[in-house]
Amino acid sequence: MDSRSRKARCLEALRHRILTLDLPPGSALDEATLAAEYEISRPPLRESLRQLAGEGYVAIRENRGATVAPMDQRTLRNFFLTAPMIYSAVARLAADHATPAQIMRLKDTQILFRAAIREGDTARRAILNERFHALMGDMAANEFLAPSLRRLLIDHTRISMTFYDPRFAQLAKQRERAADQHDRFIELIEVRDGQGAADLALAHWELSRSEIESFVTPEALNIQLGSDPKAAHRTGTI
Amino acid sequence: MDSRSRKARCLEALRHRILTLDLPPGSALDEATLAAEYEISRPPLRESLRQLAGEGYVAIRENRGATVAPMDQRTLRNFFLTAPMIYSAVARLAADHATPAQIMRLKDTQILFRAAIREGDTARRAILNERFHALMGDMAANEFLAPSLRRLLIDHTRISMTFYDPRFAQLAKQRERAADQHDRFIELIEVRDGQGAADLALAHWELSRSEIESFVTPEALNIQLGSDPKAAHRTGTI
DNA sequence: GATCGGCGGATTGTAGACAATAAGTATTTT
């Protein structure tokens, strides 16, 4: 009997669907529906939801069911505030403590990450980026930072998915740079350069931040008050 | 029917027993026994354990039951490494965002904290110290730092309980200083001095750290090789 | 006409019984 594996599959599927926004923030998670969908009964499903709540994927309110962890203005602000500190600390510790086996896993993930970029598979790219940084979290081997990192990665992934717009080809260059930075992470970790990894984490964050910000606060429309839009566009005047 | 409240009571009791070392790190948590003890059935108890696992109080291994979160050498090292960063960040944010209602709760807790010190109630003092800092965590209103803070406070409380030794009267002074710092926290939060709160958090940490360290690395025994112990004690010679 | 109170459907929470896995023990075999 593989009800055990069905439960594990359910957990993994829910995480994936939440990260890729297939289940958007705030959406309700009906126990009966999900239990039927993953062919398990409600008690193990409820346990899974409790576990996901502990990991920060969902929010549970007494007698009012589970919902996908919401993302509001404050969440975004706190994310921008907290991410650089935690990412940097984790990178430093990862370089200090990584084992050869962990580095191998990181390299494998990086290969898949580059492949996802090449193939233009947005969701897969986001998931593999999450996995890359989660692996660095494992390397850090710090049970006190791990939970914060996990929460950050959840929302980082969801934010990336939110603000992704395939029409902006210019981002291809930024994605390349991000992938290059991942390679650099691997190098620094291999030579145990904690300080270098911490610095790179901040640069990596800055790249990601600017990419997100370019969607949140796009360039102002290039149109003068009362002028001909086409003329404004031609001259480049503000 | 108040099975719901029994479940809540069970959760609170388990947290309390873990923090006070009534349930020591690594000890097994038998589902049937606990369910009977708190007069609930196993499914809700299992959900409670899953929740506590998410909060960092217990560790669950597939098919091998739940145990109280262990504390080994590495845990202690990571704790000393991580605590100042998180405590400081939380204190800054708490000062920035605290509401009057939260400040009132903090003051209430501080009164109880001082009372516990006066009465020499170690466990209650440890619990109220935990609550004080958990309330500051609430004030910070940062869902990304909260989980790390919670985990730190769990082990901070347990470490305090571990290394407490009522024979050392000299610590009464340190406890007074800690309580004074709590008062200072309240003042700084009330005037929204984030930088001051962050600095105080580091000082507060340093006090706690030195107190713990004095137990981990006590003064060397005052005995000369081959000499009469009593003589060494009398003269104070190394 | 608007608001409050009560009723019914739907959903969450709980209970007890059953199945499966793991650990401990005893027996058997080399």
Added chain:
DNA sequence: AAAATACTTATTGTCTACAATCCGCCGATC
């Protein structure tokens, strides 16, 4: 006699059924 294997037992994981709570709807009353 020691080690490995099979069996027993205790414990975890799961399922179905039942109870309690919440939310939306309807009617009644002011």
